[in-house]
Amino acid sequence: VRMDKSVSELAKEFGVDAKEIADWRLQLQNAAMNTFTGESKPAPRVLDNNPYGPNFAHLPLQAQVKLAIRASGEVDRSAGAIVLHIGASEANTGPVEVPLMEDLTAHLASKLNSSDHAGLAGSSSIVIYVSLIKSISDLQAVARRIHHHAEHFIDTSGHPEYVLSPPGIAFHPLDGKTADELLNTASNRAREIQSQVITLRRAG
Numbered sequence: 001v002r003m004d005k006s007v008s009e010l011a012k013e014f015g016v017d018a019k020e021i022a023d024w025r026l027q028l029q030n031a032a033m034n035t036f037t038g039e040s041k042p043a044p045r046v047l048d049n050n051p052y053g054p055n056f057a058h059l060p061l062q063a064q065v066k067l068a069i070r071a072s073g074e075v076d077r078s079a080g081a082i083v084l085h086i087g088a089s090e091a092n093t094g095p096v097e098v099p100l101m102e103d104l105t106a107h108l109a110s111k112l113n114s115s116d117h118a119g120l121a122g123s124s125s126i127v128i129y130v131s132l133i134k135s136i137s138d139l140q141a142v143a144r145r146i147h148h149h150a151e152h153f154i155d156t157s158g159h160p161e162y163v164l165s166p167p168g169i170a171f172h173p174l175d176g177k178t179a180d181e182l183l184n185t186a187s188n189r190a191r192e193i194q195s196q197v198i199t200l201r202r203a204g
Helices: 007-014 018-032 061-074 098-109 136-156 179-203
Strands: 078-088 117-120 125-133 162-164 168-171
Touching: 061 078, 061 117, 061 125, 061 179, 078 098, 078 136, 078 179, 098 117, 098 125, 098 136, 125 136, 125 179, 136 162, 136 168, 168 179
Parallel strands: none
Antiparallel strands: 078 125, 078 162, 078 168, 117 125
16 A cells, blocks of 8 residues: 555545555554554564573573574664663662562563563663664663553552662664673663762752
8 A cells, every 4th residue: 555645545546445545554554663652562573483482591691682683683673772770769778679679570571572581680770682673762662661661560569769760771783782781881871860860859
């Protein structure tokens, strides 16, 4: 269905009802989408022989990420990392509880596609490796969606003493070529944002 003509023009050209043309165009647009947009459900993004699946569970995470990056590249897609830092509020300066971090990680993992991975990255950070994305904009959209889910989880889990900072992201290969490089870049960016947020709050 051509996109450079109006629905009425196409209906006349093909001799069909305008509603059918509109439905076809919508189906094509939906099929072309391959990223998270707002709070809408993400289009399926699945790697063949998923590196994060049971067949590769025996491998170190770095090796799994390497396989996911390679598989993404084979279908002209890329990969990236997202890091979330959870910190204590001014009323509570203690470390973040381990059960909370584990539950939050599991919750975020349930919101991802099977070709993505969520895991702990230290005592107060979560890293999410994302596969099969087209651009930095795609990665940013995933980060916004994940941040929303994390924020809601913390708000409803009875832990108001913890603060979730905006996410840091890293896009392959621009920001790193390995799992560790992507993690470090995303983590550093998350900490920079966290520091800026704290400074603004104190100034306010």
